[in-house]
Amino acid sequence: MIRVLPADDQSLVRAGFRALLDAQPDIEVAGESADGEAAVRAVRELRPDIVLMDIRMPVLDGLAATRRVTGDPGLGAVKVVMLTTFGLDEYVFEAIRSGASGFLVKDTEPDEPLRAVRAVVAGDALLSPGVTRRLIAEFAARSKEPAAAGALDRLTEREREVMALVGIGLSDEEITRRLVVSPLTAKTHVSFTMVKLGARDRAQLVVPAYESGLVLPG
Structure with a gap:
């Protein structure tokens, strides 16, 4: 059973993920969080396999929360998939640098989050869409680091x-x-x-x- 924790400040988004994920025989929702700080606490307590982490959240944003999760040696088995919108593409590169295993565009087909969760658990990076690769290439080229x-x-x-x-x-x-x-x-x-x-x-x-x-x- 794949255990997933959605973290998003919009209750409707979290409810949508819960309904979609809990309907699958191999996936269950381990919990949910409405801000980045709560997400980090929930991850440490519940140890989900996957966190669906929104980039923009109150208290602690998704990038900072991701760095806390991926930087904790005790949470090495937890994978983070960032949730983004086309208007937040500038954060894609930073999300990968922060330790995310990939990212999803929020406005996507219902089967895409399911494919994403299963792919990341299987060890694949969620980088298959061509637009994703182009974005990463673009921002890597701009990187001053x-x-x-x-x-x-x-x-x-x-x-x-x-x-x-x-x-x-x-x-x-x-x-x-x-x-x-x-x-x-x-x-x-x-x-x-x-x-x-x-x-x-x-x-x-x-x-x-x-x-x-x-x-x-x-």
Whole structure:
């Protein structure tokens, strides 16, 4: 059973997520929060698998709340999916940098949150929509924060290649086909790359892939 905690200051949004998620046989709502501070407390108490975290919330905004969750070693198993709107695209890059495993546009089809929850629990980054990749590429290019100088030196050539493919949003299955390797080999390369770079999950490989020039915007 996948346990999800929606955090949004709009009660109607939370109710919508609760109705949608609780109707699934493999998903349950562990709790809900109306502000970022309450969300962090709820995560520490309830230990959900996924937090659906709105970016703009009172008391503590979603980005700050995400950093508290992802920065707590005791909450390493909790994944955060940011909820955004087209008007808040400037926060997308910062959300990934803050440790989010991906993000959802609020105004989306009902099956998209379900796909997102299942994908993130399975270990995939929620970065598949083309618009998402373009946004991350754009904001990574604008970033004034330089990539760690020696970070990529720890990677083999194959691991750099895999990191670039993750950066453009390819799944393990797509990487398997692109490199003509076994599924286990693809997963192993992704895992080793994450460990060497201290990435919380594969979403955290996207930002350095662009910042380092392994992937070029556009």
